[in-house]
Amino acid sequence: MDRGTVGSANRGRLQVEVRTEGHSEVVKPAGELDHHTADLLRAPLEEALAQGRARLVIDCSQLEFCDSTGLNVLLGARLKAEAAGGGVHLAGMLPVVARVFEITGAEAVFTLHDSLEEALSD
Numbered sequence: 548m549d550r551g552t553v554g555s556a557n558r559g560r561l562q563v564e565v566r567t568e569g570h571s572e573v574v575k576p577a578g579e580l581d582h583h584t585a586d587l588l589r590a591p592l593e594e595a596l597a598q599g600r601a602r603l604v605i606d607c608s609q610l611e612f613c614d615s616t617g618l619n620v621l622l623g624a625r626l627k628a629e630a631a632g633g634g635v636h637l638a639g640m641l642p643v644v645a646r647v648f649e650i651t652g653a654e655a656v657f658t659l660h661d662s663l664e665e666a667l668s669d
Protein backbone atom coordinates (compact mmCIF):
# COMPACT_ATOMS: atom_id res chain seq x y z
CA MET A 548 0.00 0.00 0.00
CA ASP A 549 1.53 3.26 -1.13
CA ARG A 550 0.73 6.19 1.12
CA GLY A 551 2.19 8.72 -1.28
CA THR A 552 4.56 11.53 -0.51
CA VAL A 553 4.71 13.61 2.64
CA GLY A 554 5.45 17.25 1.98
CA SER A 555 5.49 20.85 3.09
CA ALA A 556 7.22 24.05 2.09
CA ASN A 557 10.41 21.98 2.04
CA ARG A 558 8.89 19.44 -0.33
CA GLY A 559 11.57 20.00 -2.96
CA ARG A 560 14.32 19.18 -0.47
CA LEU A 561 12.94 15.92 0.93
CA GLN A 562 10.22 13.61 -0.24
CA VAL A 563 9.25 10.49 1.68
CA GLU A 564 7.43 7.50 0.23
CA VAL A 565 6.00 4.84 2.52
CA ARG A 566 4.71 1.40 1.66
CA THR A 567 4.14 -1.90 3.42
CA GLU A 568 5.99 -4.84 1.95
CA GLY A 569 5.52 -8.16 3.70
CA HIS A 570 6.30 -7.71 7.39
CA SER A 571 8.28 -4.51 6.75
CA GLU A 572 7.35 -0.89 6.49
CA VAL A 573 9.52 0.53 3.69
CA VAL A 574 10.30 4.22 4.05
CA LYS A 575 12.13 5.91 1.18
CA PRO A 576 13.44 9.42 1.83
CA ALA A 577 14.73 11.23 -1.27
CA GLY A 578 16.73 14.44 -1.07
CA GLU A 579 18.23 16.18 1.95
CA LEU A 580 17.50 15.12 5.52
CA ASP A 581 18.39 17.96 7.86
CA HIS A 582 17.04 20.27 10.57
CA HIS A 583 14.48 21.77 8.17
CA THR A 584 13.17 18.49 6.76
CA ALA A 585 13.54 16.04 9.65
CA ASP A 586 9.85 16.12 10.56
CA LEU A 587 8.98 14.94 7.05
CA LEU A 588 10.72 11.66 7.91
CA ARG A 589 9.87 11.56 11.62
CA ALA A 590 6.10 11.66 11.03
CA PRO A 591 5.79 8.53 8.82
CA LEU A 592 8.23 6.60 11.02
CA GLU A 593 6.19 7.40 14.13
CA GLU A 594 2.96 6.59 12.30
CA ALA A 595 4.30 3.19 11.23
CA LEU A 596 5.35 2.41 14.80
CA ALA A 597 2.00 3.57 16.16
CA GLN A 598 0.32 1.12 13.75
CA GLY A 599 2.44 -1.73 15.08
CA ARG A 600 4.86 -1.85 12.15
CA ALA A 601 8.08 -2.36 14.15
CA ARG A 602 10.33 -3.59 11.31
CA LEU A 603 11.32 -0.43 9.48
CA VAL A 604 13.38 -0.60 6.31
CA ILE A 605 14.78 2.76 5.27
CA ASP A 606 15.65 2.80 1.57
CA CYS A 607 18.50 5.33 1.56
CA SER A 608 19.30 4.96 -2.15
CA GLN A 609 18.05 8.48 -2.93
CA LEU A 610 19.05 10.16 0.33
CA GLU A 611 21.63 12.74 -0.75
CA PHE A 612 22.46 14.33 2.61
CA CYS A 613 21.92 13.60 6.30
CA ASP A 614 22.97 15.86 9.17
CA SER A 615 22.89 15.24 12.91
CA THR A 616 19.18 16.09 13.15
CA GLY A 617 18.36 13.47 10.54
CA LEU A 618 20.59 10.98 12.28
CA ASN A 619 18.74 11.65 15.54
CA VAL A 620 15.40 10.96 13.83
CA LEU A 621 16.70 7.56 12.72
CA LEU A 622 18.22 6.82 16.14
CA GLY A 623 14.93 7.69 17.85
CA ALA A 624 13.00 5.44 15.49
CA ARG A 625 15.50 2.65 16.16
CA LEU A 626 14.96 2.86 19.92
CA LYS A 627 11.17 2.79 19.55
CA ALA A 628 11.25 -0.03 16.99
CA GLU A 629 13.52 -2.17 19.17
CA ALA A 630 11.33 -1.52 22.21
CA ALA A 631 8.43 -2.89 20.14
CA GLY A 632 10.40 -5.99 19.17
CA GLY A 633 11.53 -4.79 15.75
CA GLY A 634 14.36 -2.76 14.36
CA VAL A 635 15.53 -0.29 11.76
CA HIS A 636 17.30 -1.57 8.66
CA LEU A 637 19.15 0.91 6.44
CA ALA A 638 19.53 -0.05 2.79
CA GLY A 639 21.49 1.26 -0.16
CA MET A 640 23.23 4.22 1.46
CA LEU A 641 25.12 6.54 -0.85
CA PRO A 642 28.77 7.07 0.14
CA VAL A 643 28.22 10.64 1.34
CA VAL A 644 25.50 9.51 3.77
CA ALA A 645 27.37 6.36 4.78
CA ARG A 646 30.29 8.57 5.77
CA VAL A 647 28.13 10.42 8.34
CA PHE A 648 27.19 7.09 9.93
CA GLU A 649 30.82 5.97 9.88
CA ILE A 650 32.20 9.17 11.44
CA THR A 651 29.60 9.22 14.22
CA GLY A 652 29.77 5.49 14.90
CA ALA A 653 26.05 5.18 14.21
CA GLU A 654 26.69 2.41 11.69
CA ALA A 655 27.38 0.11 14.64
CA VAL A 656 23.82 0.41 16.01
CA PHE A 657 21.89 -0.09 12.77
CA THR A 658 21.50 -3.13 10.56
CA LEU A 659 22.99 -2.08 7.21
CA HIS A 660 22.23 -3.65 3.84
CA ASP A 661 23.74 -3.00 0.42
CA SER A 662 20.33 -2.95 -1.25
CA LEU A 663 16.63 -2.77 -0.51
CA GLU A 664 16.18 -6.29 -1.85
CA GLU A 665 18.75 -7.59 0.64
CA ALA A 666 17.04 -5.77 3.52
CA LEU A 667 13.66 -7.20 2.60
CA SER A 668 14.96 -10.74 2.28
CA ASP A 669 16.58 -10.63 5.72
